[in-house]
Amino acid sequence: MGSLFPSCSPVFRSIVETVVPDASSLGERGWGEVERIVDGSLSRRPAQVQRQLRLFLVFVQWAPVLRRGHRFISLGAGDRARWLRRLERHPLGIVRVGFWGVRTLALLGYYGREDSVREIGYAADRRGWEAQPRVRAATP
């Protein structure tokens, strides 16, 4: 199967921004990294998994039209979050699994970036103790 992007970019980026609010400050270079990471991960998955993902993204994009009269990408931030929360807690297991899959890809794309991990203060170094101060945390 071909890349998810750019055809699914609008809905996927909207999902990523809802899942990880900091993603709203990504420029095109950052989004390019996110999409490359996601594409790279998906390319190793069976075709059926890729098809199911595309279908779920279509569902995320168009199902809000029935309740709110707008596609997902046209909803405000609050409504997007509420819609995703509905999917997260949906009574149908298949919908919850679909949400979990899309959420996982959003997190993979964002936290797979070197800049993102630096921003949260993650600084593992192959030099280990030589690179980090040995300050023992106080305990009660």
Next chain:
Amino acid sequence: MTRLECDVAIVGSGAGGGTVAQELSSLCRDKGLRILVLEKGPKLREDEFTGREHEMAQALYEDGGGYLTAERTMTLAFGRAYGGSTVVYTGTSLLPEERVIRGWNVPGIAVEDLCRRAAKFSEQNNVHLLPDDEINDNNRLFVEGCRALGYRAEQFPVNVKNCRGSSLCNLGCPNAAKQGTHRVQLPAAELNGVQVVTRCEVHEIGNHRLAVEVSAKAPGDKGEESAWKPGEYEVAAKLVVVAAGAVNSPALLLRSGLGRRLPRLGHGFTAHPAFILVAEHEQSITNFVGHPKSFYVDQFAASDHYFLETCMYFPFITAKSLKGFGEPHRSFMKAFPRLQMILVLACDQANEHNRVTVDGSGRPVVHYRFTNEVARGLVRGGIASARIFFAAGAKRVHMPFAEPAEIRAKEAARLDELEKEVAFRPEGLGISAAHLQGGCAMGSTSENSVTNEWGQVHGLDWLYVADASLFPNALEINPYLTIMALADRTAENIREKLA
């Protein structure tokens, strides 16, 4: 199609395959036998272990670390590389328990024998306890929390040499400190003349024949090229040892048509399903430096079906383990330098549903449903972990099965009622598993098992299995040394056969 011959073909180079390769290698040196190890994954150069999460997960794990069960409710993490999963696991090295091995009820398998054999590999792999000054805060706080609660925290012996404390064990040690089969058993085997062929997938096993395909290294991929040219091969072997892991070993034998004569093939899959608990402290702690997995609590394994291990995972794995999204999720991720982590593992049991099958293309499919006992184990382990965090001074805990997920220290009383409130929905918990077991269980007959106590497949005296798929039931500890002990038995039986 290239045709080759050998005396012994070993499929897989992890804890099982690497051990068999080493233990048989003297036959190459002394008797001129040809022994091949056929490994699906690549062999990475030392400088290719960068410690970057996404990059190394793609390079070293099957499906980039995201292999899903058929139900899509659990991720299975297993290695696909020269050294198999021993390249990516944390090096914890425990001996099997007498209670569990007795429960396997396999004639000829005794815990004393397994421990004796495991001790040999412990010595080879420099298994030892890390000194106190190499224990980081993430581990130390676990011990102190346990002590305050009266829980028995024990230290993991680990297989490291000159560990620098990079904390990157699960992405392949960048300092050559972790002593997996890629550092110890495989090099020893190759010195004696065993040939390890990487990027080499075995599609099917026939009567003393293996249908094999070698792939080229794709542009941008890590690892060396295979020793063999890309293409299809037919390998004729006097003896075959399948050590491709608890997912790929039963799948290979099923693809090869052995399901008809072995009704239990693929059955009895167990995994120690696990999830990560995270807590935030007031101050930064040493967590992404130092060995990540130094302590455990197993006193609840028999009574409550869970055990706890310290752990420290990387940003994406951590993010995936936190429930929800948006600001509450972000607030935990932004606290990364202040996070303490515990891994809760459930002691699952073999049952009729959980098994490995293959789809129409021959790809493995793992079917796994969570029993009530497993769900209870995970929930109780999570609650125990939260108590440990608070006893260690954490200000808040993320509890993925609670609503809301955040529990502050002053709300710790919520833990008392939590077990009753929980509606267990595995797809929201980020459950994963790395201790994959069963599928080619040992036993006495072809009706109740796949192999005998030596790993020889029932009715086929030239075909063996030598990995965790041999386990008739979950081991309740990390399986690494037990796999090596069983593989040692298999090698001994083969040496006697070839003598």
